[in-house]
Amino acid sequence: MKKESGGSALIRALADENVDLLFGYPGGAALHIYDAIYQQDKVQHILVRHEQAAVHAADGYARATGKVGTVLVTSGPGATNAITGIATAYMDSIPLVVISGQVASHLIGTDAFQETDMMGISRPIVKHSFLIQSPEEIPEVVKKAFIIAKTGKPGPVVIDVPKDMTDPNHLFDYQYPKDIKMRSYSVPSEVEESNIEEAVSLLEKAKKPVLYAGGGIIQGNATEELKKLAKIMNAPVTNTLMGLGAFPATHENFIGMLGMHGTYEANMAMHEADLIFALGSRFDDRTTNNPQKYSLNAKKIHLDCDYGSIEKIINVDVSLNGDAKKILNQILNKINPKNIDKASIDLWNNEILNWRETHGLNHDLLDKKFHQKQILPQQVIQSLYKSTNGKAFITSDVGQHQMFAAQYYKFDEPRKWINSGGLGTMGFGLPSAMGVKFAFPDADVVCVTGEGSIQMCIQELSTCMQYGLPVKIINLNNRALGMVKQWQDMQYGGRYSSILYEDSLPDFVKLAESYGHVGIKVENISELEERMDECISMKDKLVFMDVYVDPDEHVYPMLEAGGNMSEMRVSKTKKTF
Amino acid sequence: MSHISILMENQPGALSRVVGLFSQRGYNIDSLSVAPTNDSSLSRLTMVVKEEESVISQILKQLNKVIDVVEVQNLSDVESVSLEIAIVKLKITEKEASKIIESAFPIVGEIINHKDEFVMIKLIGSNHEVDDFLLSLNKQKFLEVTRSGLLGMGTGENFLISESETTIEY
């Protein structure tokens, strides 16, 4: 049995967890660990340019692969820089293991150089955290961290490692545990048969059902089961922002995303439904509008692996707490297609089609008749969709561009849409695209961003150069913090407070070129599609495509604050209420 | 108002996770008592929480999600007993103190210290009884009080933890 130090045991434990990539940034408290990394070749360390990006990259990797993403940072500023990334992962329930260096045990609490209380700072944004108290416990803690991160409702786990715990001179017998006992951790058990029966009976009786699917269906790998249920019932399906791809967007039962900027037909359907089946979605305030006025005529079934999410915001008739795949299979076994009210559901689908015809999204804006002087941001997404055949991984930042991407890129597969839904973290797009590209080097990976967001992690262009990551960056450049501007237009009488840059934007083409990448600038609709094809076809180059879009465009539909799900603005001049 | 019993790992940081949950989610704690149990790897807490029924059920769920928490029991859902201990410091004579204690029945009081012109009384009772007792004291003479917060336990078979369901293997 080879003896290990705490530092080498830590890296070996990662290798034993089949970790191939570790995203991080070195510093004093982590130096023993970095020396251990140098002396092995199983775990590759990826040097980013900012710890926030390390966490986002691991996060993107985790979202795209379903595996646990891993991060290593040093104490103090390394740890605090990682916090935004950890919070981002926490809000979207992404499995991560984040290892932070810490000052030596005897210095903890003395305000030592680069000391921060990582356990304390990260506490509200982790699923769990560990402070290593002896080098010998490292393998076991790593094992626990991975189990906790990926089982049940996934989430980030922090391991804080005081420097003396990784002392290369302290050696011990290394053994990676096969199994672990944790008396205080459990994942949801089986759902009672009677609950399944109740759910099935509601599904069979429904005349106006909506299947409302979120990120839980993607994380629970239950997309096939969802498709089967939709097919048996011929029921309309809507996805949340986090759930895009859980159900194919080009499927005839798909009615679009719901919520704040959901489609008119999806939000109307939620309002008029007589049954809402929430699947791995948590009735987030962006999808319910005013909970007091929320879908008052609908019975509700809620399937979620987190029982803390059930009845947190909306009371339900049947709760199904557990694994989505398992529970959906139980339902599929029980449900009798003959009992389903097909005739009523046909009428319901027609009603939804009518809504789509009145205020649905126009997916044909590249048609010549919509060609104006200014490029519409929606046209850019449609062009991107065409150039990538709808098959790319799309990561995004936060703002109008994110919503346009969500609305107009039709995701047919899970794990292809990578965005910060819960925390809404500007700066997420580029580093998460790096994580995806590492995992899928042959796939098209595109970051749809805005000139505001991209500047929050722009330094990663350098990382992309170092590791040869030919991601594509589509910058919907509206010369403003567009989403904030939209709110200022609508609610603050057009008083544009701090959303403009006064001619201080960089020349993104030159910027990209200075890192050794390719830059393309597009200002004319007539050249958009051709340049897009060109951009996507440069398989081995990072291309930064800076597209000047109409700065006055708003995202619609938009739910009216405080209203119900049918109260929307559908354009600058039209509203439904 | 609910009384909640919690069994948690006696680990550094465990208590701050439980307490942090309350501030993070905006729940109000009225009182909290915590100490190790006969099993030194476990601590037991009793909490008094002033929230509506629907909030209490959220609190119980969120507490269960805290990984260091081994078991949670809402004492308000089962038959249980509870009591509180307080120590009061008064500027009175021992004789006056004995009188106060007598008149305070059914609350149990006892003089535990007498130094200079100060007397300390130990009280054991329900938290209402302790409240009432403290209210009845002459404000000029009542100098200090420390209270344990409510301690509680289910009666009979209402154990906080059943031996069988303690560990899960992965």
Ligand SMILES: Cc1ncc(C[n+]2csc(CCOP(=O)(O)OP(=O)(O)O)c2C)c(N)n1
């Ligand atoms: C880190 C961070 N800071 C602030 C915000 C608030 N915010 C949301 S959208 C937005 C504007 C984003 O601008 P840009 O990236 O240019 O996108 P656009 O809306 O113009 O498409 C801001 C400031 C945020 N989401 N994240």
Ligand SMILES: [Mg+2]
């Ligand atoms: Mg912008």
